[in-house]
Amino acid sequence: MENYQIETKNLNVQIQKNSILKNINIKIPAKQLTAVIGPSGCGKTTLLKSFNRLLEIQDEVNISGQILVDGENILDRKASEIPDIRKKMGLISQKPYPLPMSIFENVAYGLRIHHNKNAKELAEAVQYCLEEVGLWNEVKNRLHDPASRLSVGQQQRLCLARAIAVQPEVLLCDEPTSALDPIAAQQIEKLLLKLKKEYTVILVTHTLRQAKRVADYVIFLYFGMVIEQGTADEFFNNPKNPETKAYLSGEIS
Amino acid sequence: MNRRTLEERLFKILMVGSVCIVIGSLVVIFGLVVINGASSLSIEMITQTPRPSVPGDPPGGGILNAIVGSLLLALPATGFASLIGIGIALFLQNDFLHPRYSDIIRFMLDVLWGIPSIIYGIFCLMIMISIGMSSSILVGMIALTLLEIPIITRSMDEAIKMVPKGLKEGAYSLGSTKIETAFRVIRRQAFPGILAGILLGLGRGIGDAASILFTAGFSNRLPTSLFDSTATLPTMIYNLYSTPLGQSKAFAAAFILLMIVLIVSVLSRLLTRRFKKHIIK
Numbered sequence: 001m002e003n004y005q006i007e008t009k010n011l012n013v014q015i016q017k018n019s020i021l022k023n024i025n026i027k028i029p030a031k032q033l034t035a036v037i038g039p040s041g042c043g044k045t046t047l048l049k050s051f052n053r054l055l056e057i058q059d060e061v062n063i064s065g066q067i068l069v070d071g072e073n074i075l076d077r078k079a080s081e082i083p084d085i086r087k088k089m090g091l092i093s094q095k096p097y098p099l100p101m102s103i104f105e106n107v108a109y110g111l112r113i114h115h116n117k118n119a120k121e122l123a124e125a126v127q128y129c130l131e132e133v134g135l136w137n138e139v140k141n142r143l144h145d146p147a148s149r150l151s152v153g154q155q156q157r158l159c160l161a162r163a164i165a166v167q168p169e170v171l172l173c174d175e176p177t178s179a180l181d182p183i184a185a186q187q188i189e190k191l192l193l194k195l196k197k198e199y200t201v202i203l204v205t206h207t208l209r210q211a212k213r214v215a216d217y218v219i220f221l222y223f224g225m226v227i228e229q230g231t232a233d234e235f236f237n238n239p240k241n242p243e244t245k246a247y248l249s250g251e252i253s
Numbered sequence: 254m255n256r257r258t259l260e261e262r263l264f265k266i267l268m269v270g271s272v273c274i275v276i277g278s279l280v281v282i283f284g285l286v287v288i289n290g291a292s293s294l295s296i297e298m299i300t301q302t303p304r305p306s307v308p309g310d311p312p313g314g315g316i317l318n319a320i321v322g323s324l325l326l327a328l329p330a331t332g333f334a335s336l337i338g339i340g341i342a343l344f345l346q347n348d349f350l351h352p353r354y355s356d357i358i359r360f361m362l363d364v365l366w367g368i369p370s371i372i373y374g375i376f377c378l379m380i381m382i383s384i385g386m387s388s389s390i391l392v393g394m395i396a397l398t399l400l401e402i403p404i405i406t407r408s409m410d411e412a413i414k415m416v417p418k419g420l421k422e423g424a425y426s427l428g429s430t431k432i433e434t435a436f437r438v439i440r441r442q443a444f445p446g447i448l449a450g451i452l453l454g455l456g457r458g459i460g461d462a463a464s465i466l467f468t469a470g471f472s473n474r475l476p477t478s479l480f481d482s483t484a485t486l487p488t489m490i491y492n493l494y495s496t497p498l499g500q501s502k503a504f505a506a507a508f509i510l511l512m513i514v515l516i517v518s519v520l521s522r523l524l525t526r527r528f529k530k531h532i533i534k
């Protein structure tokens with residue numbers, strides 16, 4: 001039997017009385033790359049942000065159902081436990097938002113708030129994370145420059161480094177390449193393929209080609225509902241649902 | 254010339270005109286103060302306290318007591334108001350408080366902002382009398398703090414509201430608590446705006462006469478304790494201007510007040526520049 005990291009049961013999300021997600025029942029396998037695809041506005045980002053309870057920083061959000069992470073329903077957890085839930089899941093957003101501090105401090109931030117490391121351990125951990133995302137050689141001589149001076153592609157990799165610094169189990173990626181130039185996008189894609197060996201990666205994307213290139217498992221959302229889910233092989237080569245077929249052939253988008 | 258080009262021109266003239274009025278007033282005010290005060294400007298002004306003079310002579314001595322008084326009132330008041338203000342401003346964000354309540358508080362702060370400063374003065378005066386105190390630096394400081402709180406809070410609030418949502422989400426996703434996000438991330442991102450708010454408060458506080466007229470009193474000597482009355486630059490200007498032959502000194506005092514505000518602005522701008530490079534756009 002496969003090992004599932006996240007499972008939702010009858011997940012419903014309403015934002016300002018609009019139903020965004022309807023009866024979502026999905027399973028996300030551990031240490032694989034799951035692509036969530038679907039047209040714009042179908043609830044992909046909302047689904048992603050429900051996994052680390054980030055939806056709740058907005059107002060008028062109603063969530064019902066269950067989200068099981070490693071078998072435990074995170075929606076049951078008290079407000080004071082939310083930071084721990086979030087720590088387990090790194091978020092990479094569409095547009096990178098480095099923290100308003102130096103490159104070094106961006107990666108060190110998570111380590112500072114969660115662990116008590118001395119200066120040497122901190123420096124080692126920061127170097128490790130920056131090496132993991134292939135940024136170390138580019139920034140090692142200017143670690144104390146503001147992160148805002150990096151290029152967008154570098155900022156996105158910095159955000160990845162910052163996320164893995166707190167040792168999450170899941171990486172939630174919300175169209176991480178859509179704001180990047182093709183070369184930077186390719187770098188991120190390659191990184192995600194590398195990182196899925198250690199982390200469960202969930203990639204929201206609206207480009208089918210990207211999903212085809214990288215996904216092990218695919219979830220197709222349409223108007224807030226799951227139309228089809230399954231392994232990438234089955235999903236792309238042998239779709240069962242007529243709407244999936246239409247989407248794959250470009251009839252609906 | 255068609256209607257659209259005409260419209261374009263007209264608005265350009267209006268905009269340039271408005272800018273000229275503002276810059277013009279600044280130049281005229283500054284010029285007036287310098288021209289009228291130049292004859293009384295001397296090192297004595299900032300090193301000596303007022304000296305009695307024989308009738309028929311202009312008032313003697315300097316205004317050191319007023320400079321000291323103004324700084325003693327406005328700097329701590331701005332400090333207290335900033336501390337209280339940053340707390341309220343952070344709490345007003347929807348991470349902590351539902352907009353239903355924060356909008357009510359914002360409205361109340363705006364009302365407080367609009368209250369004339371003499372009302373703050375009279376309010377503090379009444380409390381001062383009822384607990385048997387007399388006018389002093391302490392009461393003046395409290396009046397100024399109250400006056401500055403809504404100004405500083407609302408300016409900081411507006412600056413903090415501008416922090417991009419994505420940045421907050423980034424910080425929260427790393428497992429930060431609300432407090433960590435507010436004090437380590439949002440505060441840094443909003444720093445230039447926060448500083449601008451503090452400056453606005455200081456500028457208002459150091460130049461305000463009505464709120465401290467009754468509460469800080471007036472004295473020609475240097476204050477030696479929190480419970481002494483003291484002169485301040487605005488009350489000193491008022492006093493000198495109503496003294497026969499004191500007008501020129503009043504303008505010199507106004508010049509000193511302008512200089513203090515200018516120096517504080519320039520210093521804080523330099524300070525902002527050091528932090529601005531980190532701001533994420």
